[in-house]
Amino acid sequence: MIVDLLRPPLEIAQVVRQLSEAGSKSLPLVIASGFALGTVMTFHTRSTLVTFGAGALIPAVQSLAFFVEIGPLVAGLLLAGRVGSGIGAVLANMRATEQIDSIESLSIDSFKFLVVPRVVACVIALPLLTLFMDFSGLLGGFLSEFASSRISFHLYVTRAFEDLGWSNFIPPTLKTAVFGFIIGTVSSFFGYTTNEGAHGVGKAATNSVVVSSLLIILADVILIKCIFFAFPENAL
Amino acid sequence: MNVETKAAVVFEHVSKAFGPKQVLRDVSFEVPSGQALCILGRSGTGKSVTLKLLISLLKPDQGKIWIEQDEITRLNEADLSKVRRKMGFLFQDAALFDSFSLYDNLALPLQRLTDKTREEIDSVVTKVLGQVGLAGDKAKMPAALSGGMRKRAGLARALVLEPKILLADEPSSGLDRITASEIDELLLRQKTEHQTTVIVVTHDVHGARRVGDRFAVFDKGDLIAYGTSSEIERSEHETARKLIMEH
Numbered sequence: 001m002i003v004d005l006l007r008p009p010l011e012i013a014q015v016v017r018q019l020s021e022a023g024s025k026s027l028p029l030v031i032a033s034g035f036a037l038g039t040v041m042t043f044h045t046r047s048t049l050v051t052f053g054a055g056a057l058i059p060a061v062q063s064l065a066f067f068v069e070i071g072p073l074v075a076g077l078l079l080a081g082r083v084g085s086g087i088g089a090v091l092a093n094m095r096a097t098e099q100i101d102s103i104e105s106l107s108i109d110s111f112k113f114l115v116v117p118r119v120v121a122c123v124i125a126l127p128l129l130t131l132f133m134d135f136s137g138l139l140g141g142f143l144s145e146f147a148s149s150r151i152s153f154h155l156y157v158t159r160a161f162e163d164l165g166w167s168n169f170i171p172p173t174l175k176t177a178v179f180g181f182i183i184g185t186v187s188s189f190f191g192y193t194t195n196e197g198a199h200g201v202g203k204a205a206t207n208s209v210v211v212s213s214l215l216i217i218l219a220d221v222i223l224i225k226c227i228f229f230a231f232p233e234n235a236l
Numbered sequence: 237m238n239v240e241t242k243a244a245v246v247f248e249h250v251s252k253a254f255g256p257k258q259v260l261r262d263v264s265f266e267v268p269s270g271q272a273l274c275i276l277g278r279s280g281t282g283k284s285v286t287l288k289l290l291i292s293l294l295k296p297d298q299g300k301i302w303i304e305q306d307e308i309t310r311l312n313e314a315d316l317s318k319v320r321r322k323m324g325f326l327f328q329d330a331a332l333f334d335s336f337s338l339y340d341n342l343a344l345p346l347q348r349l350t351d352k353t354r355e356e357i358d359s360v361v362t363k364v365l366g367q368v369g370l371a372g373d374k375a376k377m378p379a380a381l382s383g384g385m386r387k388r389a390g391l392a393r394a395l396v397l398e399p400k401i402l403l404a405d406e407p408s409s410g411l412d413r414i415t416a417s418e419i420d421e422l423l424l425r426q427k428t429e430h431q432t433t434v435i436v437v438t439h440d441v442h443g444a445r446r447v448g449d450r451f452a453v454f455d456k457g458d459l460i461a462y463g464t465s466s467e468i469e470r471s472e473h474e475t476a477r478k479l480i481m482e483h
Contacts, residue, residue, distance in 0.1 A: 009348065094333075102331035105291050105324075106345045106397075107317040 011117045017122035022083045026129055033078055034133040037070060038062065038140025046148060055149070057162035062141040067164060071134035072172050073220055075178035078133075080124060080212035084187040088117050088208030091191025092201040100192070115192055119184030126180030127173050134173075167231040175223040179216045186212045244269040244401055244433035245290060252285055259285050269370070269400075269448070272427050272434040273447035276441070276479045282456040283437040284328070287403045291325055292316050298430045304354055308313040316374060321349060324399035328406045331388030337363070337386030338389055339374035342396045349397065363427070368392045368422060384415035401433045402426055408440045416443055423447050441480060445462065453479055458465065 042062060049055055091114060094100050103110040142156045187208035194200035245267040252445040254262040259282040267273045273282045275331065288294040290300060293309050301308050306319050332341050342361045346352055352360065365371045373381065381389060387407060394402060404423060408416030420443040426432045427447070438444050451463040451468050454474040461468050461476035468480040 067319070067398075090335075097329060098327045098331040098332075099333055101288070101293050102325065102327055102333075104293055105320060107320040108345070108391075109313075208365055 007112070009172065009177065011047045011113060013115035014113065015120050015124075018127050019125060020116045021086065022079070022118070022121045023125035023128060026082050027077060027132060029078060029082060030075060030129045030133050032135045033074065034066075034071065034136030035051045035140035036143075037074065038066065038137030039144040041065065041070070041137070042138075042141040042144035042148075045144070056159060058145055059141070059151075059156045060163050061088060063138055063160035063164050064168065066137040066141075068162040068172050069224075072130050072176045073216070075126065075130040076176055076216045076220070077213055079122070079179070080183050080216055081209050083122060083125075083181045084208040085138070085213040087122075087187035088191040088202050088204040088206075091115075091188060092204035093147040095192065095194050096197045097223060111135040113191070115184075115188040118188055122180035122184035123177050125179070126176040126183070127188070130173050144175060165233070167227075167233065171227045171231060175220070175227070178219055178223060181210045182215045182219060183208075183216070186215060242269045243267065244271075244304060245273075245435065246300075246302035247289075248300040248302070250289065250296045250301060252282070252289065252294065253295050255322060257376065260289075263454075263457075263459045265452055265459060265462050267435060268382075268435055269275070269304075269425070270431040271449040271452045272423070272436065272447050273452060274444035275435065275452045275454065276439070276444060276476075277454035277477075280473075282406050282457050285455055286454075287405050287435065287437055290401075290403060291323055298384045303401060307371075319368060321397060322399055323401045324394030324397065326387070326390045326394045326402070326404040326407055328409060330378070330386040331417045332381075332386060332389055332393070334378045337374065338370065338376050338381070340379070340410075341389065342374075342393050345393070345397055364392045364396050365389075366389070367395070384411050385401055387415075387419055388422070391419065395426065397431070399432065401435070404434070404438075406437055406439065407444050408438060416440060419443075421447050438472070445480075446470050451480060 042058060045061055046055070046058060049058055049061065094114070100110045100114070103113060138160060142153060145151050158193060190204040190207045190211070194204045196203065243266040245280070246345055247265050248265055250263045251258070251287070261327055263286070270471060275286060276431040277283050285294060289296055291302070303319050303322065306315070308316060308319055311319065332476065333344070336344065339361055342364060343357050346357045346360060361374065362371060365374055367437065368391055370385060370388055373385065378386060380402050389409070393469070402423070407419045407423065422438065423434055424447050427434045434447065436444065436447060445465055448465070450464060453468060453471070453473070455473070458471045466482055468476050471477055
């Protein structure tokens, strides 16, 4: 994959095209989901924390939860659904309609032309989309909290970030590059290798989502352990 | 096999099976350079597989396949790529890239495989689209084209690199008689004006007789007859005689 990526011609135009498909076109879904999740999470945590006199911790709980786990994992799962199914279905359709054969017949390496740019685009897009998910979740949380307690934006942001270290932010965000790799490779595998015609298109899309989602959850467990190992203070 | 002869394509004792199903059985034939071979036969007799073997989208289980001086079953991907550049393939359903415009479909191989400038690519694409009567449609997406237009667009893409050998898989299937005749005319012109070797898989005997110099008739994976139309008409195989007869 890496050799194919670096071997000329570089597929820059294809990567940009796929970044648009996987990245910018997923932005509304990611922002809306993050915002809704942030709002709902504040609803749920508020009553408990206020009961124990810890209402001031709501922004910190919100930011920690989103930056460390909810943002990366939910962004990964959402993208497994939207982008994974798309990649699986598009490649399977190209296989069924002989478009992949036609690329090969033109002396173009179909794997390098179709698969590598999709995987690269997913690896780049996931961390960026996770940031949008994190911040839209925080914004949703702020608006929910503002509606209840009239907290100022400045105070909310200060409380949200005062206990958040770089190690709570950067490793969990970067781990989504692995999620992107999983989505890109798994979906491309199911789409590129199908040989069941039109029936294979639906099957490839479904398998892409199911297997990508399962592997993302599994990878999340492993990566969290790795992050705890590298940054022991995060485990406390 | 003597590769010194001017054969563009040689099939030598080729067999191919998919699992238990034997699709081609010890098939041998050759196509002289600049001539047209039409492959006839009932559905599922290995005609399309023959074309895919020729362009190495499939590998034979046994036998050798020569494209000019190259025995392609032994080539690595890099050398195979060079051989494929001599060939154009018109797929049964055209197989245009549906996320690319018609222009981009034709420009892609030129951008990837030649050193042409953007202006030169523009000029080649416009010329080839003009040859197939689609010069005014280059901005259209494949989904916006009719069946006949898609076939002509597929043919244009197959011709854009000026191949020495043109392979066409059922170029007239699903088309009305007039449009099918236009496609046959384009194939014929490619053979006569550019001395391109043409190999066509078809069920259209009328078109085949118009384009073809030689005919190969397949039945259940066997090549049962090979030769000119008059030779096929005298074949000992009834299936071959029936398939070559115009209704």
